[in-house]
Structure formats: structure tokens, C-alpha cells
Amino acid sequence: CLSCKGRIVVTGMGKSGHVGSKIAATLASTGSPAFFVHPGEAGHGDMGMMKPNDVVLAISNSGETSEIITLLPVMKRMRIPLITMTGSPTSTMAKAATVNLHAGVDEEACPLNLAPTASTTAALALGDALAVALLTARGFTADDFARSHPSGSLGKRLLLTVADVMHTDDEIPVVGPDTSLSKTLLVMSEKQLGMTIVIDENNYALGVFTDGDLRRALDKKLDVGNTKARDVMTGSFKSITPEFLAVEALNLFETHRITALPVLGEKGDLVGALNIHDLFRAGVV
Template sequence: MTPMRTLIERHLGAPDAGDERLQALGRAVLQLEADAVAALGERIDQPFSEACRHMLACRGRVIVTGMGKSGHIGSKMAATLASTGTPAFFVHPGEASHGDLGMVTADDVVVALSNSGETDELTAIVPLIKRLGVPLIALTGRPGSTLAQAASVHLDVSVEQEACPLGLAPTASTTASLAMGDALAVALLDARGFTAEDFARSHPGGKLGRRLLLHIDDIMQTGERVPRVQPGTPLRDALLEISRKGLGMTAIVDEQHRVLGIFTDGDLRRTLDRGADIHQTPIEAVMTPSPQTASPDLLAAEAAERMERHRINGLLVTDAEGRLVGALNMHDLLRAGVV
């Protein structure tokens, strides 16, 4: 493979800081790293399956370790594993030699990252890991290295060259390790039957968590905040109820609080267009009967989808007997971060 510096200078001449050269270098880096990741596909073979099976059988935690840039990739790998159903955490190899190795138990699996496979801080702790009888999975760029040879399973993440024109800064090699870590995490996710709901439980503060964990009864208006009137109520008084409660609608309920209909801001515009007398017209004459309702345990995200599908801005919430127990509108969903 042509060295990066030669590749650029062949097309653009001597080094300079011109826009054309900067852009060309950026594109060349992305292409080189994409090629490096693509080459990993041929290495998803039996050792990859063995690495997955060690982690699936792990009764403790997956301990990820690495030094320098490999350590940063290892930290991300541990975070991805932990958030997708494989309990994991990162241990710095330098700290491991000074007490943190006590975090590793016989029930764990260790994943070690080192492009050279000769990182002193890692090779120093390998004998202790082996003494524990813990499976050691190594991701290196050198199958003949000390770390690779000592590992229970070795995953080859070697690259033909770094994307750095000097051939020094870890670039393509760290990208390859990152991609292999993601491949492991996703394979394990599928093998465990990990679901979107499981992911949401690991991310309760994120938008996905809110979409998948929030139910209507978590965000709906209840009690005196729910607008309601009974049949026979003049339209004028129903409008006052809508104004007081601020949801842009009111429910029409019978004496047992069963929902008979709904009257919304949209209904008001249509009613006024017909010239109705707001002082004399009873609310049941202009309400929308049998409105869309939802149960309290419906996911808020499903409520949002239903409102969008029916082009409505609010929902009445009813129990199994059709009694009014709450209400919500699009503003409630927006405040909750569901839409």
C-alpha cells in the first residue's frame, strides 16, 4: 500500500496548508480507515466466535484494559458492552499493577488491547491473569506478539498502515480495534436477546429511555386539572372550563364519570362557523361523541403516535370501565421529551 505522504504528494505536490491539500488528506484518511475496517470482515472467524462464547459464559464482569490510545478505545468498548447487556468495566493496566488487579475475580473475562502486543504494562500483568485462570482475549496487530501468544483467544486487528502521514500516530489501528469491539458487543447483544426496552433501562436519562419507559400515567393531568363537564352544560360554561384547565379541550362525562364525548378548540371554530349560540347550545349538541381515548398504562410514545395518526392534539385517559381518569395534550408529551 502506498504510504499516506507519498499518496498526497503524488497528486498535490509539496506540502502546504492549502484548502485542496487539506481536503484531499481528509478524504484519504477516511478512505484508508474505511479500507482497514473492511479488511476485518475476513477475520470474523472461529476465534471471534470463541471470544463471544467466553464473554457469554462469563459469570462475573468483562474487564477491558489497554494503555494509551488503546486504553481510550478499551474504555469505549467497556462502555458499549455494559450498555448492551454485557456487564463490563475498564481497568487501567498501570493501576492494575498497583492494586487494581484485585478487581479481577476468577469469574471474570479479561479483554486486552495493544497494537504491538508488547505493551509493558500489559505483559506485566498477564502472568497474574493466567494464574487466576481467567480467559484472556487479546486484540493486537501482531499475532506473534507476547500478548497474542499468551491469550486464550487472539483477534487480529492489524492494519497495513496508519492514516498518519508519518506512520506514527495510532489512527487506522485504533479505528480497527474500535470496530472489532463494536462487532463483539453487537454479536453478544443479539445472542443475549437484548431488546430496545433493555437498552432504555440502561439509558433512563436519554430520549430513547423516555420513549420506551414513560407511560401515560407518568405525565398525564389528573384530578382537578382534568377538564370535564356534564351533558346539559351550556357551551359558554364548557368554554370557561377549557380556559381554566388550559388543555384546549374538555371531556363530557355522565354522573359515573364515563366519557361520552370531547369538545376541543377545533370543535369551537366549527361551531362558531355554524353560528351557534354559546349561551343556549348544550355541550352535547356540538361535542364529538366516542372520542379517541387511551389507558393509563399505554406508552407515552404510543400516545404520541396515535395523536399524530388521528391529527388530534389531546387524549382523554380512561380506565377499563370507560371512566375519565386523566388527560394529556401534545405539550405534555413535549415537556416529557417524548416528541
């Protein structure tokens, strides 16, 4: 499978087919392009989905599945390598294979020893082992995994950046250093990000005004009309840059017990704002 230049075509009938579908999905999501083909449909046109540079993984506990055996001469003619996963190394399929993976069990878990139970579990485990061996050999990374799972929570944690979820332009709560406390409070309330960012005339962040700063101002009974933003802002504040992963922003929020961050550009200028609830909405949390 590792030297395969094409895809891994997985096939199986009945319960082995269900196991094969899962194995194909696991292979595809871990760096080994794969898909499932129903052997019955393959005999009626879907063989056209297979190409000479593919590898076929055929699953059958008995190794005598007629729908798959019918396909063997065509695979041989196309010079498609065949890997079988069977419970009988002397079966027709095993003997025809380039490689046979033995997945035999002494008996099924079914009290009648009829329903595929232990045998399907063994095949599924062997398929997972094959997928893990391949991803290890390929040097498959967490970033690779994220690229094949962009809609899942894992993919979002590994792919989404601060730039993807931050607020920009008019959504950023900003005031000047000489803005009154009353106006600063109004901006914070309107933008609903839990902070107001105090900037200078060059759009550089001088400080932030948060809920905590508001509580301290109220404790001091400051005059909201005459007090300036510069008087109540926190000048030493945490910030982040757009290229950071959103999950790294989450770690920053949790480590410092804060809920909002200014986003600064390469030159230190203000380019965005981020609230922890943005990460919830994006599915990072």
C-alpha cells in the same frame, strides 16, 4: 464472553485505552456487563476490581504494552480468561491469551505511520462487532436497551407510558353534559389542554369539546349562555389507556391529527387527560 459469569474487564494503554473505554461502554449498554480498568492503576490496587469469574479484554496494537504484560502473571494465578486484541499474533500478549483477536493494519493513516489512526479504528470496529455479536447471541431486545438508557430519548420512547405523563385529578378538564358552552369554554381555557371532556355522573366520558368544536360553534353563531355541552361535544372520539407507551400516544396524535386525548381506565371510566405538549416536555418527541 458469552459464557462469562462475571464482567468483561477491558484494559488498554494510551489510545488503546480510549478505545477500550468506548468498547466497555458499548458492551455494558448492550447487555454484557463491562467496565474499563487503566492498566497502570491495575498494577497499584485496581486489580482488586477483577474477580475469577470475570473475563479480561486487553487491547494493544503492538501486543507488547509493558503495563499489561506486568498483569499477566496475576491474571493467570487468578485463572481469569484473557482475550487480547492486538496487531501482532506473535506478540507477548497474543501468546499469553486464551483467545487473540487480530486487529492488525498494514499501516497507519498518519503520513508518518506513527500516530495510532487506522489501528485504533480497526480495534474500535472489532469491539463494536464483538458487542453486536454478543447482544445477538443473548437475544438482547429494544426493551432491554431502554432499561440501560432510561435518560436518553430512545429509552424514554421505549419506557415511558401514558400513565407517566398524563394529567390526573383536578388537572383534568371536565364538565357535565348540561354545562353551558360558556362554562365549558372557561374550563378548557383554565386547564390549557386543548379540550374539555364531557362526563356523566359515573365519571364516564360522553364526548369531548375541542378547538375544532369551538370553531364549528362560532360558525353557527350559537348562544354560549344557553347552549349545553352535550349539544356541541363530539361523541365519537379517540381515547387511550394508561398502560400504552407514550410513543404510541404520539402515533395516535399524528395519525388522527389531534392534540389531546382522554385517558380511560379498564372499565371505561375517565382517569386522565393527555396533550401532545406533555410528550414534548417528557422528551418523547
